[in-house]
Amino acid sequence: KGLRIGMIAGDGIGRVVLPAAQRVLQNVPGIPTPTFVNLDAGFEHFQKTGVALPPATVQTLKNECTAAMFGAVSSPSHKVAGYSSPIVALRKEMDLYANVRPVKSVQGTEGRDVDMTIVRENTECLYIKQETIEDTPQGKVARATRQISERASTRIGRMSFEIALAAAEVKKQRGGNYGWQGPPTVTIVHKSNVLSITDGLFRESVRAVAGDYPGVVVEEQIVDSLVYRLFREPEKLSVLCCPNLYGDIVSDGGAALVGSLGLVPSVNVGDNFIMGEPVHGSAPDIADRVPSIANPIASIRSAALMLEFMGYVEPAAKIYDAVDDAIRKGFVTPDLGGKMSTDEVTEEILRNL
Amino acid sequence: KGLRIGMIAGDGIGRVVLPAAQRVLQNVPGIPTPTFVNLDAGFEHFQKTGVALPPATVQTLKNECTAAMFGAVSSPSHKVAGYSSPIVALRKEMDLYANVRPVKSVQGTEGRDVDMTIVRENTECLYIKQETIEDTPQGKVARATRQISERASTRIGRMSFEIALAAAEVKKQRGGNYGWQGPPTVTIVHKSNVLSITDGLFRESVRAVAGDYPGVVVEEQIVDSLVYRLFREPEKLSVLCCPNLYGDIVSDGGAALVGSLGLVPSVNVGDNFIMGEPVHGSAPDIADRVPSIANPIASIRSAALMLEFMGYVEPAAKIYDAVDDAIRKGFVTPDLGGKMSTDEVTEEILRNL
Numbered sequence: 237k238g239l240r241i242g243m244i245a246g247d248g249i250g251r252v253v254l255p256a257a258q259r260v261l262q263n264v265p266g267i268p269t270p271t272f273v274n275l276d277a278g279f280e281h282f283q284k285t286g287v288a289l290p291p292a293t294v295q296t297l298k299n300e301c302t303a304a305m306f307g308a309v310s311s312p313s314h315k316v317a318g319y320s321s322p323i324v325a326l327r328k329e330m331d332l333y334a335n336v337r338p339v340k341s342v343q344g345t346e347g348r349d350v351d352m353t354i355v356r357e358n359t360e361c362l363y364i365k366q367e368t369i370e371d372t373p374q375g376k377v378a379r380a381t382r383q384i385s386e387r388a389s390t391r392i393g394r395m396s397f398e399i400a401l402a403a404a405e406v407k408k409q410r411g412g413n414y415g416w417q418g419p420p421t422v423t424i425v426h427k428s429n430v431l432s433i434t435d436g437l438f439r440e441s442v443r444a445v446a447g448d449y450p451g452v453v454v455e456e457q458i459v460d461s462l463v464y465r466l467f468r469e470p471e472k473l474s475v476l477c478c479p480n481l482y483g484d485i486v487s488d489g490g491a492a493l494v495g496s497l498g499l500v501p502s503v504n505v506g507d508n509f510i511m512g513e514p515v516h517g518s519a520p521d522i523a524d525r526v527p528s529i530a531n532p533i534a535s536i537r538s539a540a541l542m543l544e545f546m547g548y549v550e551p552a553a554k555i556y557d558a559v560d561d562a563i564r565k566g567f568v569t570p571d572l573g574g575k576m577s578t579d580e581v582t583e584e585i586l587r588n589l
Numbered sequence: 590k591g592l593r594i595g596m597i598a599g600d601g602i603g604r605v606v607l608p609a610a611q612r613v614l615q616n617v618p619g620i621p622t623p624t625f626v627n628l629d630a631g632f633e634h635f636q637k638t639g640v641a642l643p644p645a646t647v648q649t650l651k652n653e654c655t656a657a658m659f660g661a662v663s664s665p666s667h668k669v670a671g672y673s674s675p676i677v678a679l680r681k682e683m684d685l686y687a688n689v690r691p692v693k694s695v696q697g698t699e700g701r702d703v704d705m706t707i708v709r710e711n712t713e714c715l716y717i718k719q720e721t722i723e724d725t726p727q728g729k730v731a732r733a734t735r736q737i738s739e740r741a742s743t744r745i746g747r748m749s750f751e752i753a754l755a756a757a758e759v760k761k762q763r764g765g766n767y768g769w770q771g772p773p774t775v776t777i778v779h780k781s782n783v784l785s786i787t788d789g790l791f792r793e794s795v796r797a798v799a800g801d802y803p804g805v806v807v808e809e810q811i812v813d814s815l816v817y818r819l820f821r822e823p824e825k826l827s828v829l830c831c832p833n834l835y836g837d838i839v840s841d842g843g844a845a846l847v848g849s850l851g852l853v854p855s856v857n858v859g860d861n862f863i864m865g866e867p868v869h870g871s872a873p874d875i876a877d878r879v880p881s882i883a884n885p886i887a888s889i890r891s892a893a894l895m896l897e898f899m900g901y902v903e904p905a906a907k908i909y910d911a912v913d914d915a916i917r918k919g920f921v922t923p924d925l926g927g928k929m930s931t932d933e934v935t936e937e938i939l940r941n942l
């Protein structure tokens with residue numbers, strides 16, 4: 237397949253930040269020359285065609301692409317018949333079972349010393365979308381099923397342990413007394429004081445594979461107090477292993493911690509496919525600004541993370557460093573208090589490569 | 590019944606902070622002389638007797654008490670057969686359908702200007718604890734049911750609107766340009782971009798009663814971005830109307846925002862009963878310290894909040910002011926960077942009354 241990358245810009249600023257990531261991928265040394273294929277998905281596409289995630293998009297990803305980048309998707313503010321989130325569907329269809337979200341501050345800038353990775357289970361929990369509603373004499377009653385399986389919990393556990401080991405290795409190679417300083421550590425996030433069976437299974441499944449990773453310390457934290465610790469002592473957190481919904485909520489907390497959703501990247505990881513995706517949404521409030529002031533960093537870092545998970549560790553590190561340099565020099569968009577446009581930030585990152 | 594208050598200290602620091610709240614209730618002017626009855630519940634009680642919430646506790650509350658205070662409960666770190674959280678059970682048995690959690694910073698101290706109230710639905714969502722587990726060829730699969738009803742969502746909506754109006758009234762009377770400055774506003778917190786039926790019903794049920802409160806502005810926010818906004822622009826949030834689990838998680842975020850879980854009070858509110866409860870847990874790490882350094886403020890504020898919801902608005906305000914004075918004068922425990930003991934803080938609050 238070569239390095240053929242599906243580009244699903246989606247809605248709003250997705251159409252601005254994905255091209256920025258593409259420019260970086262076209263210019264980073266050390267990878268095979270990538271080619272790109274633009275693919276449709278999103279709420280706007282649904283409004284035009286009645287389909288949020290066209291089967292052709294999934295087919296092209298499966299048959300032609302090595303990896304993909306996803307931009308952002310808008311959520312309608314009211315229930316729209318027939319519409320269902322294309323990103324949730326895509327994660328499921330491609331079996332991208334882990335959503336990996338590193339939250340790091342930049343060494344040498346102000347603010348707290350943060351270096352953690354949220355590893356979010358990406359296929360089940362309340363995201364299976366099994367919901368019912370019935371009329372009763374007391375009014376409507378709706379129910380949703382939250383599914384936690386041993387299989388999905390085990391594989392997200394393994395992924396978390398491996399990420400903890402890999403992060404320690406990178407740290408050893410690159411040095412510096414910045415960020416998380418302890419041994420490789422995974423914190424299991426759950427609410428088993430209430431959900432003793434589902435979150436109990438999650439916790440036990442992750443613990444059950446811990447023995448295969450003897451170098452990794454295992455901790456656990458109830459999700460509400462984890463959110464508390466996230467803000468009170470972020471430097472004491474390293475890899476967080478979370479069921480789907482907790483991971484969703486915690487990662488927005490992490491973004492607040494480092495200053496902007498516009499900074500936080502993610503990859504959706506399956507056994508045979510990687511899809512980079514900024515954690516932010518489609519930002520309709522700024523989507524139509526010309527020149528654009530959307531922060532391209534989350535997307536550019538997501539592209540790097542995608543490369544890293546494909547094994548291109550050095551090129552990924554080059555991109556991370558180029559981004560950090562741009563931030564240190566003050567090339568930042570208004571969400572970070574700067575005055576730069578999307579293009580100005582992107583061009584500085586390209587110069588730093 | 591007079592003013593007879595059930596005191597359920599529970600586990601850990603619950604046994605330290607509840608007596609502090611009791612001293613304040615015994616000394617605040619403007620309320621009928623209260624009497625107290627100590628009642629059992631908690632994980633330690635379960636370990637001794639096999640019962641976490643004795644029926645006698647519930648019966649005494651129902652038959653003899655006007656209101657109650659709950660301390661804290663420990664969560665076992667592994668699944669314990671037969672144990673189930675007594676606070677969750679108590680909220681349900683007493684039909685305490687709203688958990689009201691004001692998160693406020695103290696005027697005249699450093700830090701951000703926060704004045705919001707989290708109104709958490711307290712009887713359903715995943716807290717109905719309907720869980721199953723089965724063995725399949727692919728391993729164990731566990732499921733939990735998340736229930737959202739029109740009835741429960743409607744009444745938590747009404748409670749939120751009323752709290753928004755009451756807060757605006759208090760503000761008008763007490764003056765000052767501190768904290769939330771806008772019109773009475775309720776933000777509905779949900780995740781209907783994924784849970785369109787359950788969270789859709791929650792959102793629509795709350796909106797359906799908005800017409801009865803024409804002075805209140807209704808907004809909404811998806812729970813993950815709400816956590817982001819909580820830290821990025823807390824001064825723009827006022828009353829948050831949340832399904833049970835989101836409310837649980839968001840309120841720990843709120844506690845981090847104002848500096849300590851040891852500051853944040855709550856009341857569990859039913860149509861005929863009020864139970865004050867600090868948001869913090871049993872803090873086993875410091876529970877046995879002598880002299881105790883547990884922060885009594887969350888419990889003392891919970892006692893005030895209990896009085897406020899019973900209609901003793903002026904005595905409640907006296908307690909709030911006495912607490913704020915103590916904080917401004919630096920009478921604070923180590924969680925807030927101070928050196929005071931539980932007793933020293935409590936005594937300063939008593940002097941300020």
Ligand SMILES: CC(C)[C@H](C(=O)O)[C@@H](O)C(=O)O
Nearest residue numbers: 309321323324484782783813
């Ligand atoms: C858009 C939404 C369905 C999505 C999610 O909840 O997973 C988003 O919040 C995210 O974090 O990627």
Ligand SMILES: CC(C)[C@H](C(=O)O)[C@@H](O)C(=O)O
Nearest residue numbers: 429430460662674676677837
């Ligand atoms: C102890 C636990 C069951 C409880 C809850 O989840 O409601 C606690 O976290 C709270 O916030 O009161």
